[in-house]
Each structure stands twice: as C-alpha cells, then as structure tokens.
Amino acid sequence: MRAGHSRSALTACGLVLGLTLAACSTSEPPGAGPRPSSTPLPSPTRALVAWSTTACTTVKPLDELRRDSAGKDTEDLTGSSATSYIMRATTTLQGQAQSLRAVPRTGVKAADAYIAGLVKTLSDLHARLPNTMDTMASPDKEKIAKARQVAKTVATLKPQMPGLTAVVKGEPRLVASYNVTPDCEPVRTASRPAAAAPTRALVVWSETMCTYAGLAQKSPVGGEGGGAREGDPPFADQFRALELMSFIRDSGSRLDKAADEIDALAPTGVADADRYRSRLLSSIRAAAKKLPDYDNAELGRLSLGGLEAEAEKVAGTLAKVEPKGDDLPDMVARQPRLAAAYNLAPACEPLGPGSPSPAGTGGP
Known part of the structure; x- marks a missing residue:
C-alpha cells in the first residue's frame, strides 16, 4: 500500500474512532431517566388526585389477582380452595368495576377514556364468570374445573399498572396530580413541578x-343504647x-x-x-x-x-x-x-373559601 493511501486510511479510522468515542461519551448512562425540561407541570388538582387514588387502588388488586391466577391449571386445588378463588375473582372484578363507575368525569380525555375502557373490560370479564351460588352447590370436581376456567379468563386481563402509568405519562395534568397522590408511586418525568406546587x-x-x-x-x-326498640x-x-x-x-x-x-x-x-x-x-x-x-x-x-x-x-x-x-x-x-x-388529600375535608389553592405561594 502506498504511503498516501496509508495516511488516508489511518485518518479515516481515527475519525470513525473519534466519532464513536464521542457518541459513547455523550450517551446517557443506563437508568439516567429523562432529561430535565424547562416546561413546568401544571398545578395538581383535588379532582385528579381523587382520580389517581381510585385508579391506583383499583389496578393493584387487579394485578394481584392476575398474578395469583397464574398456574391455577396445575395447582393442587380442593373444592374449598377452588370456591374461595372463584369468589375472590368475582368480587374483585365486580367491586373494582363499581368503584370505577363512581369516579366523576375529570374533563381530561385520557383519564376519562382510561376509566371507561377499564370498566368495560372488567364488566365483560365478570360476565364470563360462573355464578358463585351455583358453584357452591356443585361437586368438588366441578368446582375445581370452574376455578381453572376462571383463571384462564382472568389471565386474558393485561397487566394494568403499566397501562395506567403510560396514560399518566402522556398527560402532564395527570402527572402533576398522580405524583403527589399518596396511593400512587410517582412516575418519572422530564418536567419539573409547578412553582410553589404542594409536595x-x-x-x-x-x-x-x-x-x-x-x-x-x-x-x-x-x-340511647339499652337493646332493641320498637321498629328496629x-x-x-x-x-x-x-x-x-x-x-x-x-x-x-x-x-x-x-x-x-x-x-x-x-x-x-x-x-x-x-x-x-x-x-x-x-x-x-x-x-x-x-x-x-x-x-x-x-x-x-x-x-x-x-x-x-x-x-x-x-x-x-x-x-x-x-x-x-x-x-x-x-x-x-x-x-x-x-x-x-x-386541600388535595382525599381523606381531608377541604378548607373553606379563601384557603390557599394548590398553586398558592407563601408559607414557611
């Protein structure tokens, strides 16, 4: 190889190596998370904290039920344990759907659509479950077979927490309230909280x-005490x-x-x-x-x-x-x-008119 060609090849290799090293040196380390954004989040609201509370307290038992349903086809079930599982699945799906139906509309399209979609999913699954009273009257062998079928039905339910956090991350108004909600684990976000927002x-x-x-x-x-009275x-x-x-x-x-x-x-x-x-x-x-x-x-x-x-x-x-x-x-x-x-906390009765709003300033 001629000297000129050798120098050109070395120069090209050096350039490629330099670019590679530069790219490696500027990449984020694993787990670094999103880069900070200069755009602040909106202020959290009581309505969206309430929405977040219901959403988080609903999906957690659903995901637990889904995890516990795995392997029921091979588990050594008895008539009693099969009945107990069927009743748990029935009450969980029905109860969580009822809780979600009671959530007022927030006006945030993503939040309201998520609740409506999950209610429909749970209602459809519940409709496919056997009647618990009929199950209790069935022979043990039939109870076990029904429990395995219920487990297969529950297994069609997707993991809910990843879906919930995806919805939240896509809407800054939800992130702001979700991340201060006691029953929810905060999601990572590039945006900083609003100035003077409650922590x-x-x-x-x-x-x-x-x-x-x-x-x-x-x-x-x-x-009054003293035992039963007329009309009790x-x-x-x-x-x-x-x-x-x-x-x-x-x-x-x-x-x-x-x-x-x-x-x-x-x-x-x-x-x-x-x-x-x-x-x-x-x-x-x-x-x-x-x-x-x-x-x-x-x-x-x-x-x-x-x-x-x-x-x-x-x-x-x-x-x-x-x-x-x-x-x-x-x-x-x-x-x-x-x-x-x-004023954001679900268990607290909001203070009267004139109390600080979530975006209020001041205080020690």
Whole structure:
C-alpha cells in the first residue's frame, strides 16, 4: 500500500474512532431517566388526585389477582380452595368495576377514556364468570374445573399498572396530580413541578393526619343504647353486639397502625405541623397502653349491656387522644404551603373559601 493511501486510511479510522468515542461519551448512562425540561407541570388538582387514588387502588388488586391466577391449571386445588378463588375473582372484578363507575368525569380525555375502557373490560370479564351460588352447590370436581376456567379468563386481563402509568405519562395534568397522590408511586418525568406546587410529602402528611387525628370521633358508642326498640330490624341486638365487639377488639390494632404510619412520616419543615405530629403520636401511644387486651371468647361472654359498658371505656380512652381532630384544620389554615397540600388529600375535608389553592405561594 502506498504511503498516501496509508495516511488516508489511518485518518479515516481515527475519525470513525473519534466519532464513536464521542457518541459513547455523550450517551446517557443506563437508568439516567429523562432529561430535565424547562416546561413546568401544571398545578395538581383535588379532582385528579381523587382520580389517581381510585385508579391506583383499583389496578393493584387487579394485578394481584392476575398474578395469583397464574398456574391455577396445575395447582393442587380442593373444592374449598377452588370456591374461595372463584369468589375472590368475582368480587374483585365486580367491586373494582363499581368503584370505577363512581369516579366523576375529570374533563381530561385520557383519564376519562382510561376509566371507561377499564370498566368495560372488567364488566365483560365478570360476565364470563360462573355464578358463585351455583358453584357452591356443585361437586368438588366441578368446582375445581370452574376455578381453572376462571383463571384462564382472568389471565386474558393485561397487566394494568403499566397501562395506567403510560396514560399518566402522556398527560402532564395527570402527572402533576398522580405524583403527589399518596396511593400512587410517582412516575418519572422530564418536567419539573409547578412553582410553589404542594409536595408529595405534605400531601402524604395531610392524608395521614386526616385519617388518624379524629380517632375519637369514629366510635359506635352513643345514642340511647339499652337493646332493641320498637321498629328496629330483626336481630338488631345481635348486629349491635357484633359492632361493639369489633370496636372493642380492634381499637388497639387501629392505634398501633396509626402510630406506625405517623411515626414513619418525615419532618415537614413546618414547625407547627411537626409539633402536631409529635403530640398526636405520643398521645396515641399512651392511649394504646391503656387499652385492655380483649379476646373474642372473653367478649362473647358479655351481655349487650356489658359490651356497651366496655365500649364506653374504650371510647373514653380514645377521647383523650390529643391534639383533637378538630384542631387540625385550624392549625393547617395558618400555614399556606401546608393548607394547599391539605386541600388535595382525599381523606381531608377541604378548607373553606379563601384557603390557599394548590398553586398558592407563601408559607414557611
């Protein structure tokens, strides 16, 4: 090869190598995600947070049912387990469809179309399932065969969470609200939140506080008591006894769950809010220690009057939880940044007119 040709070949190779290295050096590392965009997201809205809550809490059990249905054709089923599975599939498909039908239209085309499409899918699947009452009366062999057929029907349902997140990512208005919704895992986006938009942490804080701050108000104790009265439905005393037993027995676990979730909250940076959380957590833990440890057998031996008396004691303990749930809106209303997040949280009753909007500014 002549020298001129050699130099040309080397130059070309060097150019190709340089371009290759440059391309490699400017590519994003794996998992780097979308590049930041200068376009901010819209402000989140209460309506779209509510939409996101229903969507996320609906698709999760659907995906769980779909996963649990895999392999039913080879699983060693019994008549009892087959019936249980069929009932679960039926109630899940029917129940989630009903929840979705109750979602108000948002005016966001992608959101409304997603809900309508999923309702139709679930309704069509539910229509293909066997009647649960007929199944319960069937021989075990037939129950097992029906369960396997139900599993094949459920398997035709596509994984729902990927579809939901794809819909959300395609609409900035959905992204803004979805990413602050406590029941949803945020999606990655190139756009930054709107200026002064409520943070996910403050919405989660508000949702948790509104769920647990009013524990004392969620008591079945009160009213006239004293057993069934004229005009009461049949078995009123039995239903009342079951209600009281459940309240007495479960109050301790409710307090423990509340304490765990409140304890898991990160500091908000809002001094009044962090003090409120600390006081509520300490008060709930103190109340939990004062509750007797009841069991079903012990409660079952009590008369209705005895259950009423025990429930009164439990309600009295819960009533001492401080700060009171009624104190929460007043405290929040003094903090514009927190108030905007509070007004988004599904468990919170929105503050009155004049309270900060999600796009409001100010606050500590």
